[in-house]
Amino acid sequence: MGELRAARGLSQGELASALGVSRQTINSIENGRYLPSLPLALDIARNFGETVEAIFIPDQEET
């Protein structure tokens, strides 16, 4: 997700403002410390014009 954000020239704060969450939450999602809820994941995917599964790739161990 961080690569998509950087490719669009957005800062974490700007993306957080667009999604209505805190900058810390965007940072946690990008670093894999927090798994967003389904509504937030859909919002993120919609914001980037991608699908959820294109942005959030599940770990092999968890599948």
Added chain:
Amino acid sequence: MTHVMARGHRTASAAVLALGGGALATATWVGGDHILSIGLIAFYVIAAGLAYVWAGRDSDVGAIMRVGGDERQRRLDRDATALSGLAMGLTAIAGAIVSAARNHVTLANTASSASSAAPHTPSAFSSSSVAAKGKLRLRTRPRCASPPPYDRAAGQEARRCPGFA
């Protein structure tokens, strides 16, 4: 960098501290300890001010201290609340255990000191088994059917009711 304004009511934690501290200080004042009451007021005013300032910061701790935040911060708040509740429950249980143990010891000491300080108390009062168990049984003085005879020459024994051992 875009500054994300802290959302939510930042006065929540400060208000809880101010109200709780005010109630505690009032109770202490009514209890008669005026110096401690003034100290508590000063402490809680400073704590409420710090909480107000801290709750306005753009951080996870600030979000936990105010009402609001996004889904992750609300989850952190819930987890912190659950953890603090667990800690308080364990502290209350530990305090109850310590209090029960202290009462047991205090009552046993009271019984043993009562038996040593008052040698004329009834024998059931000074029993070592009672002191060991920490149970203190008081016997009521039997009522006199008639006014006890009082003889100044006879002294203390005459003050007792007849038949009282």
